[in-house]
Amino acid sequence: MNTIFRNDSVADKLFTILNTIFMSFLFLVVLYPIVYIISASFSDSQAVVSGEVWLWPVRPSLDGYRAVFEYKQVWVGFGNSILYTVTGTLVNVIMTVLAAYPLSRRDFYGKNGFMLLFMFTTMFTGGLIPAYLLVRDLGMLDTIWSMIIPGALSVWNVIIARTYFQMSIPHELLEAAQLDGCNDFQFVWKVVVRLSGPILAVITLYYAAANWNQYFNAMLYLKSQDHYPLQLVLKDILVKNDVDVGMLSGDPQDAAKREAMKTLLKYSLIVISSFPLLVFYPFVQKYLVKGVMVGSLKG
Numbered sequence: 001m002n003t004i005f006r007n008d009s010v011a012d013k014l015f016t017i018l019n020t021i022f023m024s025f026l027f028l029v030v031l032y033p034i035v036y037i038i039s040a041s042f043s044d045s046q047a048v049v050s051g052e053v054w055l056w057p058v059r060p061s062l063d064g065y066r067a068v069f070e071y072k073q074v075w076v077g078f079g080n081s082i083l084y085t086v087t088g089t090l091v092n093v094i095m096t097v098l099a100a101y102p103l104s105r106r107d108f109y110g111k112n113g114f115m116l117l118f119m120f121t122t123m124f125t126g127g128l129i130p131a132y133l134l135v136r137d138l139g140m141l142d143t144i145w146s147m148i149i150p151g152a153l154s155v156w157n158v159i160i161a162r163t164y165f166q167m168s169i170p171h172e173l174l175e176a177a178q179l180d181g182c183n184d185f186q187f188v189w190k191v192v193v194r195l196s197g198p199i200l201a202v203i204t205l206y207y208a209a210a211n212w213n214q215y216f217n218a219m220l221y222l223k224s225q226d227h228y229p230l231q232l233v234l235k236d237i238l239v240k241n242d243v244d245v246g247m248l249s250g251d252p253q254d255a256a257k258r259e260a261m262k263t264l265l266k267y268s269l270i271v272i273s274s275f276p277l278l279v280f281y282p283f284v285q286k287y288l289v290k291g292v293m294v295g296s297l298k299g
Helices: 002-041 044-049 063-069 071-105 111-123 128-137 155-168 170-180 186-190 196-213 216-221 230-247 252-296
Strands: none
Touching: 002 063, 002 252, 044 252, 063 071, 063 252, 071 111, 071 155, 071 196, 071 230, 111 155, 111 216, 128 216, 170 186, 196 230, 196 252, 216 230, 230 252
8 A cells, every 4th residue: 555655656756847847848938939039129130130149139239129119100009009908908898797797697587598699799790891881880980999899899708707707606695785775786896896806807818918919900990090009000110111121222231231120120019019918917817817717617
């Protein structure tokens, strides 16, 4: 008996060691591209093109960031993206809670039918042209609402939020609140929201990342550059830089410098566009695993 336990203990220790080595390797595989991009963005453009950068910045320089931030439209894009992300995420979370909580109530008549309607939208859509015509006919073209309303609700987030409410908010708690004179809206605001920090943090992160990174709706619905989000502005910078490089027909050395600057700009733009989410993520990371795991359980 003691031999069996001792063998199991050795096997467990071996598994832990191998698993740690394997996970450490995966961590380095994921971490290295991030480190390389950051290092390249702070390096001299010629060092980046020649392949001298592999871990740390070589001949540190801020030329890439200086070139980006000297472009006025970048600041306009930053402001627009912040506006779209904050407003859009607020609308997304409110609509998700208002849709998910009723579907989690066992006394809500017809909830299965509503759930089928929600699921139907995940498999079938009207298509790109009908969506554009709808946004146009609603008068939302070239407005902030064209960036918010079309993607105001994610069915997947409704499902995980509904499951979380079913698992974490006892029906007896609702009955006790109703005995004290609490109506449904008061119960949602004072009880459900207060007890649902993990899942709210998860869906907020999902929605914020989607709103910050969206550019396709901007390409479809926005005409004025003053309304462009950051992602679309950065795309235009790269396209403009490609055109400028292709039009060069003079000094080959000048063309090589411009090509090197174009490469440096790519890394700088990646860091700039990713930085806000990297700053935001640690504040909700502690809720992420708990919220996803509980919300993914079948209720």
